[in-house]
Amino acid sequence: MGSTAKAVVTGFICRLCSEQKKVVIHLYTEKAKKLELLKKIKLLPISVDKFDNLPKTICEQCVVRLEIQYNLVVKIRKNNDIQRCHRLHHVCNMS
Numbered sequence: 084m085g086s087t088a089k090a091v092v093t094g095f096i097c098r099l100c101s102e103q104k105k106v107v108i109h110l111y112t113e114k115a116k117k118l119e120l121l122k123k124i125k126l127l128p129i130s131v132d133k134f135d136n137l138p139k140t141i142c143e144q145c146v147v148r149l150e151i152q153y154n155l156v157v158k159i160r161k162n163n164d165i166q167r168c169h170r171l172h173h174v175c176n177m178s
Contacts, residue, residue: 094107096138097142097145098137098138098140098141098145099145099148100142100144100145102142104142104143106142107140107141107143108120110139110141111139115141118146118150120146123152123153127152
């Protein structure tokens, strides 16, 4: 048995699920920018800093999960705004 210090890394660690994956997207690439990954990650209860010593990669599975979660939050916020607007309009018309 060898030490883990001499182990060969065959992939990258996902920032979100902490699993080692061969295919990941680096958070500071054009692809990540196009997918708005940093914007979507801001909805999570974590902070990502370009200069922290944590992984800067996300696996494809987490990208899909992040997209689903982001779409849900956007939909909830939009519907909340619509409901508030309707409620405000309804209250104003009753006065």
